[in-house]
Amino acid sequence: MLVDIVKPHPPDFLVEFDDSSATSCSLSWHHEAQAQHYRLRYRPLSSSTWSTVEIFSREKYHLQGLEPDTAYEFQVSCRILPGRGLWSDWSSTQSQTPAAVPAGILDVWYRQQDLGPGHQNLSLFWKALSRSEAGGRILGYTVTLEALGQGKLPAQSHRTSQTSFSRVTPRVALRVTVTAQGPRGSSRPAAILILPGSPGKAPAAPAFPGSCSASRSGFCPLRSSLWIFGSAFPSGSFQCLGPALPALGISL
Template sequence: MESATLLLLACLASAPPARGVSHLVIAPQSPVLEIGTNFMATCMIFNTSEVTADDLDWKLSETIIPKEQYTKINSSALNVTIRITTENSEWLFCLCKEKPGYVSLNKGKFIHGISLKKGYHPGKPENLSCIAHQDKTVISKIIMCKWDPVGRQTTDVPTTYTLNVKVIPSGEFKNESTSENSTQVALEIFPDHLNMEIWVEAHNILGRIESEHLKEDAGWFVKTNPPSNVIIISEESFPTSLLINWTHPIAEPYLKLIYKIRFCPQGSQSWTDVPPADTAKDIQSFRLQNLQPDTVYVVQVSCKNARDRHGYWSDWSTNATKRTPEDKPSSKPELWTFVSDGGNINEQRVQIICKDPVFANGKINRFEMKIQDLEDKGKNGSWKWESIPVNSSSSQHILKEIPLADKKSIKVYVSAFNSAGQSPEAVLVIPAKELAPVEELKVWPHEGQLQLGWKPPKGRPVSEYVVEWVSGDQRDWQRENRNTRHTFIKGNLFHFVSFVNICPAWGAVCGQLGCT
């Protein structure tokens, strides 16, 4: 480098200056500099004896460079060394100091400048990933790759990236250059069952560097279409399962596939994944089990190359939906009693109310109820079973009304029925006399809910509590464990209008509190 610079200076010094041309020249003429390095330039005086190296200054843009950074070579040559720290382009000038007898008209003969273009050495590209998508019935010949650029660039020194793809052992080699962080290469055909070597080279005027090389079987880069024709079969004899069938998206000579499955109840945003050990195999059907009867499920299937540890999972298939068959209710109805409105005790009636079982497993079409008179010590203390059809979609059903004046201690038995069968039996004891209420009932709003607190009634242990409330014109209730002392209302409430009871489970009229 030094000999080339001296040769350039010698050539310039031996050449006669043109009219109006400076007697100063800087080498190198058009440098491209790496930011963070030192740069040395030489200023040469030629074809004049009016000035010497002692008369010269160096200036970077508008700032005179300190003398400590100069090195005098001889009477007609002066070096300067500067640190390249900023990214913006700058001008470096060599010029003659003004002195007595200096004529301003000659000023242009004693100044010369060069533009300093700056940049960074290219960084090693990282996280190279490549993919080949399925195209109709085969794998596309187009290999698409992306990577993370490393390091910084400037406008003066941009970095170019070249994607290189080599097929082994055929020797086919293709490449493509870009200024972005992704591009694609088109091969002659996709090299099924052959190896490929893929890498990216980053290069600019300051240097070049390669990414890590990907050397893998071609199947490692494949992403197929999702499985097609996903069909769900619902079988009446299997109310807690669904059978799923699908079609392979690509023929096995190209790729052998494994699968994964996910499902959720319709309307839910929470997917359940089938354990990979159950589906990571070459299959075309699978039976989902332990599902909820009479529930619509959404199912999706995905697949990937079975022969590679990496491979890309396909997109999920389009939704397939199906309802599981009905099963007999697996939980009992929820029983409680309300006293209907009336002017006096002769007009009031006790309403026996129930809700559908939580796990109805189908549409409840009727209830069967039997009432036992606990005060009748004879053998005929039970009423006959009564079938009560469900004629509405209401969440609550009035099963029977008994005049409050005729109220005795009774036990009520209720079962719910759907098209598949009968639920477990619910039992409720309704005492003739009201029992002791809970004490110190308190209700208060908290974070959009109604919180409740109380103390147990005195004189008798409690098996459980029932929280009863009226909101607008709707009555509702919920059961709480006998050890519970505070809870919140879990049902729907109208704002500003609520009325709350908490009762022992045997149905006493107890502490009441209205709240707003």
């Protein structure tokens, strides 16, 4: 039959992204021959592997599961009837998914170095978010230092493009937050409370459920779901305590 040897022209199609989602898009097409069988394939431009979907008797398809802030190539082909006839050549277009608000929270470590009476060098380090946690590109990071207690100074915010930060600070209790900035917004803050210690001596450290201690060159790792307390411990030791602000008589 004629339908078995007809090769349609490639369909014209349009890719549209919804601002409310960085991982989905809608594709719509129109074909004068009113084809009933379509196939869609797509891939990130950084990959040579295609994902393929077959679509019947529709001229619109909602595609999910894309990576945010990623350039894709989309291709559509058609034939007149399902299971019969020749496939058209592929029509092709390229487009980029929008960025998303970062969903992850940074893992942060810190180190304190005593500089003499009243001052310390505070160094912070963090692991970059994965691309899926970051929602695309990370443009930079914001570190906020806030001194606590009587006569405390206003909070100071600092921007950096690095995954580390160092600052000389007074040896006082500090609330520190670190956030990652993307094109669509900021991650939730990773927050730590750093307690001052006397030179060469750690402050009293009461036992709390979930507390831990070890030796690791003065670093204290922060899991972002916890408040962590640290100080300049002697002999390269560090100590991490669970959420216990009220027990230490400190309120934020």
